[in-house]
Amino acid sequence: MHRIAVEDYAAIIRGHLAALQTRPVELVPLALAAGRVTAVEVRSPIALPTFRNSQMDGFAVHASDLRSIPVRLPILGEIAAGAVDPAALPQGSAIAIMTGAPLPAGADAVVPVEDTRRTDGVVEILRGRDAGDYVREEGSDIAAGEVLLPAGLRLASRHLAALAAANLMDVAVRARVRVAVVSTGNELVAPGTPLTNGRLPDANGIAITAAVTAAGAEVVDVQLSGDDPARLGALLDRSIAAGAELILTSGGISMGAHEPVRQLLEPLGATVGTVDMQPGGPQAYARYRDVAVVCFPGNPVSSQLGFALFVAPPLRELAGMPPAVRRTLALAAPLQSTSGRRQFLRGRLTEDGGVATVAGPGSHLVAALAAADVLIDVPPEVIGLPVGATVDTVDL
Amino acid sequence: MHRIAVEDYAAIIRGHLAALQTRPVELVPLALAAGRVTAVEVRSPIALPTFRNSQMDGFAVHASDLRSIPVRLPILGEIAAGAVDPAALPQGSAIAIMTGAPLPAGADAVVPVEDTRRTDGVVEILRGRDAGDYVREEGSDIAAGEVLLPAGLRLASRHLAALAAANLMDVAVRARVRVAVVSTGNELVAPGTPLTNGRLPDANGIAITAAVTAAGAEVVDVQLSGDDPARLGALLDRSIAAGAELILTSGGISMGAHEPVRQLLEPLGATVGTVDMQPGGPQAYARYRDVAVVCFPGNPVSSQLGFALFVAPPLRELAGMPPAVRRTLALAAPLQSTSGRRQFLRGRLTEDGGVATVAGPGSHLVAALAAADVLIDVPPEVIGLPVGATVDTVDL
Numbered sequence: 027m028h029r030i031a032v033e034d035y036a037a038i039i040r041g042h043l044a045a046l047q048t049r050p051v052e053l054v055p056l057a058l059a060a061g062r063v064t065a066v067e068v069r070s071p072i073a074l075p076t077f078r079n080s081q082m083d084g085f086a087v088h089a090s091d092l093r094s095i096p097v098r099l100p101i102l103g104e105i106a107a108g109a110v111d112p113a114a115l116p117q118g119s120a121i122a123i124m125t126g127a128p129l130p131a132g133a134d135a136v137v138p139v140e141d142t143r144r145t146d147g148v149v150e151i152l153r154g155r156d157a158g159d160y161v162r163e164e165g166s167d168i169a170a171g172e173v174l175l176p177a178g179l180r181l182a183s184r185h186l187a188a189l190a191a192a193n194l195m196d197v198a199v200r201a202r203v204r205v206a207v208v209s210t211g212n213e214l215v216a217p218g219t220p221l222t223n224g225r226l227p228d229a230n231g232i233a234i235t236a237a238v239t240a241a242g243a244e245v246v247d248v249q250l251s252g253d254d255p256a257r258l259g260a261l262l263d264r265s266i267a268a269g270a271e272l273i274l275t276s277g278g279i280s281m282g283a284h285e286p287v288r289q290l291l292e293p294l295g296a297t298v299g300t301v302d303m304q305p306g307g308p309q310a311y312a313r314y315r316d317v318a319v320v321c322f323p324g325n326p327v328s329s330q331l332g333f334a335l336f337v338a339p340p341l342r343e344l345a346g347m348p349p350a351v352r353r354t355l356a357l358a359a360p361l362q363s364t365s366g367r368r369q370f371l372r373g374r375l376t377e378d379g380g381v382a383t384v385a386g387p388g389s390h391l392v393a394a395l396a397a398a399d400v401l402i403d404v405p406p407e408v409i410g411l412p413v414g415a416t417v418d419t420v421d422l
Numbered sequence: 423m424h425r426i427a428v429e430d431y432a433a434i435i436r437g438h439l440a441a442l443q444t445r446p447v448e449l450v451p452l453a454l455a456a457g458r459v460t461a462v463e464v465r466s467p468i469a470l471p472t473f474r475n476s477q478m479d480g481f482a483v484h485a486s487d488l489r490s491i492p493v494r495l496p497i498l499g500e501i502a503a504g505a506v507d508p509a510a511l512p513q514g515s516a517i518a519i520m521t522g523a524p525l526p527a528g529a530d531a532v533v534p535v536e537d538t539r540r541t542d543g544v545v546e547i548l549r550g551r552d553a554g555d556y557v558r559e560e561g562s563d564i565a566a567g568e569v570l571l572p573a574g575l576r577l578a579s580r581h582l583a584a585l586a587a588a589n590l591m592d593v594a595v596r597a598r599v600r601v602a603v604v605s606t607g608n609e610l611v612a613p614g615t616p617l618t619n620g621r622l623p624d625a626n627g628i629a630i631t632a633a634v635t636a637a638g639a640e641v642v643d644v645q646l647s648g649d650d651p652a653r654l655g656a657l658l659d660r661s662i663a664a665g666a667e668l669i670l671t672s673g674g675i676s677m678g679a680h681e682p683v684r685q686l687l688e689p690l691g692a693t694v695g696t697v698d699m700q701p702g703g704p705q706a707y708a709r710y711r712d713v714a715v716v717c718f719p720g721n722p723v724s725s726q727l728g729f730a731l732f733v734a735p736p737l738r739e740l741a742g743m744p745p746a747v748r749r750t751l752a753l754a755a756p757l758q759s760t761s762g763r764r765q766f767l768r769g770r771l772t773e774d775g776g777v778a779t780v781a782g783p784g785s786h787l788v789a790a791l792a793a794a795d796v797l798i799d800v801p802p803e804v805i806g807l808p809v810g811a812t813v814d815t816v817d818l
Contacts, residue, residue, distance in 0.1 A: 056613060057644075060632040074789055076617060081784065083677045106680055108609025110620040125676060126609065126720070128620060139677050167781070168789035175792060183636060183729075184818060187629035187722040188792035195614030213504025213522065217452060218591030221472060224506040224524060233583035236456040240579060248453075280521060281479045281535050284502055324522070326583040333579075385563070388477065393470055393564035396571060396584035422580060 028299050032335060032368065035301045035309060039336040042311050042318055046271060046344060049200035056189055059181050061242070062199035063346040068175040070192040073165035078129045080105075081160040085120040085142055085149050086133035089157040098150050105130065120149050129161060136160035168192075180242075180346030202244035203272060203344060206265030207234045210278040210286050211324055212253040229326040229392065230276040234333060238274070241338045242345020246270055253278070255290040262290075262314050273317055274337065277324025279310045287321050290314075296321070302406065304367045305389030306331040325389040331370055331401070334422070351421040353400075355381040361411045363387070363404045372398035373419055381419055398422055424695050428731060428764065431697045431705060435732040438707050438714055442667060442740060445596035452585055455577050457638070458595035459742040464571040466588040469561035474525045476501075477556040481516040481538055481545050482529035485553040494546050501526065516545050525557060532556035564588075576638075576742030599668060599740060602643040602661030603630045606654060606674040606682050607720055610646055625722040625788060626672040630729060634670070637734045638741020642666055649674070651686040658686075658710050669713060670733065673720025675706045683717050686710075692717070698802065700763045701785030702727040721785040727766055727797070730818070747817040749796075751777040757807045759783070759800045768794035769815060777815055794818055 030038075051065040080086065091099060104122040105112045114131035115121055121130060129136070134157040141153040168174060174188055175181075181189075181197065189197055209230040217227040228250055235245045247268040251258045258278075265273055278287035279298055287310065288298055296312030296319075306328035310321035320337055322329035339349055355373075358380035363369045364387060372395050373381040381402060385394035400419040404411075411417065426434075447461040476482065482501070487493060500518040501508045510527035511517055517526060525532070530553040537549040564570060570584055571577075577585075577593065585593055605626040613623040624646055631641045643664040647654045654674075661669055674683035675694055683706065684694055692708030692715075702724035706717035716733055718725035735745055751769075754776035759765045760783060768791050769777040777798060781790035796815040800807075807813065 056628045057631065060635060070789065072617070075786055076622070077620075079786075081786065104679065107607060108620045108622075122679075124680065126607075126622070162784065162786045166784075167787045172789075174789055181632075182818070183629045183633035184726055184788075184794070185792045186632050187625040187726060188788050190613040190623050190625035190628045191722060191788045193613055193615075193617055193623045195612075211503060211522075216591075217586040217589055219589070221468070221589055224473075224504045226472070226504075226522070227586050227589045229583040229586035232452045232586045233579045235453065235579075236577075236582050237579035239456060283500065283518075284520065326587060330580055330583060388558065388562075390471055390475075390477065390558045391563045392580075392584050392587045393466065393568075393570055396581045398580070422578070 030299060030301055032301055032303050036336050036339065039311060039320060040340050042320070043272065043340050045318070046203050046340070049344065051198050052201050053196045053198050055196055056186050056194065059186060059197050059199060060183065062181050062197070063344070064175055064177050064179045064181065065198045065200045067173050067177045068189065068194070068197060069171055070168045070174040071170065072193055073170045074167040074191055075162045075164055078164050079126050079162050080123045080129060080136045081125065081162050082136050082138040083125050084123060084136045084138040084160065085151070086115060086123045086129055086136055087120045087151070087155070088115070088117050088132060089135040089155055089159070091118055092135070092151055092154040095154045096150050096152050098148050101144070101147050101149050134158065134161065178346055200344065202242065203341060204246045204269045205238045205243050206247040206249070206268065206270035206273045207231055207238065207245055208249045208251055208258070208261055208265065208273060208275045210251045210253065210258060210275060212284065214250055216250065230324070230329050233326055234274055234276065234329060237330065237333050237338065238341070241341040242347055243341050251286060253284040253286050255286045258286045258290050266315055266317055270317060273314065273319045274333070275319060275321045276329040279321045279323060280308045291319065291321070302368050304364065304369050304387060306370070309336070323389070326392045327395050328389045330395065334401070334420070353419050353421070354416050355379070355419050357411055357413055357415050357417060358382045360413055361402070361404065361417070363408050363410065365409045366406055368406045369404040371402040371404055373400045373402040375399045381417065426695060426697055428697055428699050432732050432735065435707060435716060436736050438716070439668065439736050441714070442599050442736070445740065447594050448597050449592045449594050451592055452582050452590065455582060455593050455595060456579065458577050458593070459740070460571055460573050460575045460577065461594045461596045463569050463573045464585065464590070464593060465567055466564045466570040467566065468589055469566045470563040470587055471558045471560055474560045475522050475558050476519045476525060476532045477521065477558050478532050478534040479521050480519060480532045480534040480556065481547070482511060482519045482525055482532055483516045483547065483551070484511070484513050484528060485531040485551055485555070487514055488547055488550040491550045492546050492548050494544050497540070497543050497545050530554065530557065574742055596740065598638065598640040599737060600642045600665045601634045601639050602645070602664065602666035602669045603627055603634065603641055604645045604647055604654070604657055604661065604669060604671045606647045606649065606671060608649040608680065612646065626720070626725050629722055629726060630670055630672065633726065633729050633734065634737070637737040638743055639737050647682060649680040649682050651682045654682045654686050662711055662713055666713060669710065669715045670729070671715060671717045672725040675717045675719065676704045687715065687717070698764050700760065700765050700783060705732070719785070722788045723791050724785045726791065730797070730816070749815050749817070750812050751775070751815050753807055753809055753811050753813060754778040756809055757798070757800065757813070759804050759806065761805045762802055764802045765800040767798040767800055769796045769798040771795045777813065
């Protein structure tokens with residue numbers, strides 16, 4: 027691989043991660059299942075509603091008793107929600123009934139309390155109703171054994187409501203992809219360390235961890251490596267021991283003299299090359315002890331971009347999430363680009379629904395990235411675009 | 423309050439929750455800050471880049487030495503990333519330099535390694551460069567003391583990258599709104615309990631908890647109450663002891679005989695009424711020991727709808743999240759509605775970008791809600807619409 031198009035490299039990485047698609051299944055309680063993805067379709071063990079019940083507070087009646095309105099009917103008692111096996115309702119009578127309470131045999135309609143007048147054991151019905159009115163039939167929402175939720179669905183509150191209503195305690199979900207994040211570079215220290223002697227804070231450990239989590243996967247290890255390839259190998263061993271199925275490295279893959287990722291992984295068959303984009307051109311991938319490794323450049327802007335373009339899409343798909351939103355927007359300010367390289371410029375949405383670049387193209391502009399809402403995808407042949415020209419964007 | 427429009431009730435609840443806008447501030451480590459919202463603007467304590475450095479692996483030079491190309495320059499050594507205070511570069515010489523390494527005094531350009539040929543301590547430069555080329559100036563991303571992030575920003579990975587790059591360990595964020603969820607109804611049991619004797623599984627405890635969490639707030643208590651108002655009061659006391667700033671109840675507010683929420687809170691000044699919508703018309707709100715309470719009907723579809731329309735918008739705003747997406751879509755199937763009431767029908771997106779209703783209007787159709795992608799907002803005067811008619815929708 028020497029110079030490769032963004033889409034082609036994305037396809038390669040998708041293939042490189044194909045083994046992750048076979049996900050173990052976990053049974054998790056509903057209270058912990060929000061955001062997880064159903065592993066198999068879920069069938070309802072029971073009919074919903076589980077029994078024929080009232081849709082309103084009112085009076086259960088025989089609809090045939092309401093042919094002439096108003097009509098006065100004796101009230102035989104009351105059926106509360108949670109009542110069990112109420113006695114059958116004789117023709118020519120009514121019984122007070124609460125929303126959700128079981129309908130007595132014989133009754134076939136409910137008259138809402140608003141359409142009645144009650145006096146001394148008698149209810150006057152002021153409006154006629156047909157059989158079935160305000161009655162929720164057993165199984166009218168779903169029958170026992172029917173599919174309640176499909177496989178591959180990311181669970182939101184309404185899906186959990188349906189699972190709970192079907193009296194399920196647990197749901198079978200796909201195990202999250204377990205990811206390790208390893209930053210490399212002798213100069214890197216944990217953020218907050220005094221920056222003497224040329225030290226730089228490691229931004230990738232925290233930022234790639236957050237990006238992985240936002241893509242629905244789970245970070246099981248975060249490490250910081252110097253420039254020693256042997257030490258890096260020991261850290262990767264540790265990540266694999268921690269259960270990592272995918273290792274994301276940053277730094278150490280370019281043309282310099284101290285490139286530990288390259289030095290460790292190239293002898294093991296890593297593919298190192300340049301994707302036709304700026305920033306984030308240098309990219310690599312490998313297998314280490316049969317675990318997929320994807321390697322980004324060390325600069326936080328480059329590594330965020332590499333993650334967003336190559337790793338986030340397959341992870342989001344496994345997590346049942348939609349792809350990042352792509353839009354065509356009009357430029358609110360002129361744009362300059364470097365000829366010959368596809369640029370992903372950082373853009374900010376404007377009040378009027380357009381987009382403007384934030385700062386320049388440099389991969390070191392991490393504060394500018396933080397101010398951006400989208401990436402503007404500028405083709406290699408473009409060197410400039412005027413206000414009003416349309417550009418393709420990807421939401422950050 | 424008797425009968426009130428959706429938008430008016432939404433404004434009332436927004437006002438009812440106004441006190442929540444004053445959020446306590448928490449200092450959280452960056453590794454735990456994803457999804458949290460900056461409490462104040464964050465200024466960078468340092469300039470970024472922190473020192474003048476190379477954008478490429480290559481050779482640092484005096485640009486003025488490149489006037490005639492090719493040119494051969496002696497290599498004085500190498501500057502690695504993390505190097506400290508390199509010696510000044512004399513005119514007429516070059517020094518190998520790694521990406522991110524500090525530029526020596528005197529040098530004002532970097533020639534990428536691709537544009538050079540190296541032999542025995544001498545580098546041949548094949549392409550001219552101007553002063554500043556491939557040099558990242560100190561502070562060119564952000565100056566010390568400049569605003570790095572605004573207040574009220576929901577932190578994503580790129581923001582965390584900027585905070586870490588600025589050598590910050592922690593970030594001041596708004597405390598999440600602490601919410602208690604209380605389901606009421608004698609018939610309700612925890613999901614998974616045998617459904618004998620008219621028992622029904624409580625879906626609201628799990629589903630409202632998930633909805634609150636998805637709206638960026640934090641659930642501190644989840645409880646199940648029978649129909650005894652005194653017992654309900656004791657549960658609300660417990661939720662307040664657990665730190666709840668907002669209590670969401672479901673059930674117990676309609677016209678029936680066993681309405682514990684109404685019985686407890688109406689004497690304390692609760693407002694109970696009907697919002698002009700189906701499902702979820704009956705709604706109430708109150709203060710209990712000065713804590714805001716918002717009361718939904720008991721049916722899971724109604725309570726999910728009430729949460730989505732009235733409580734989610736102010737919570738999402740506090741959590742720095744955008745409002746739910748509203749779209750105008752074309753009907754892929756005819757639609758029927760009940761005259762006289764604004765309906766929020768459950769809709770499913772179709773392959774061709776349209777929308778069709780899922781099942782009927784009943785508030786008991788929780789399986790149908792789980793199959794829906796959007797709510798279709800149908801005005802009260804509409805009784806039917808043909809294929810192709812446009813409707814307003816809100817994403818679920």
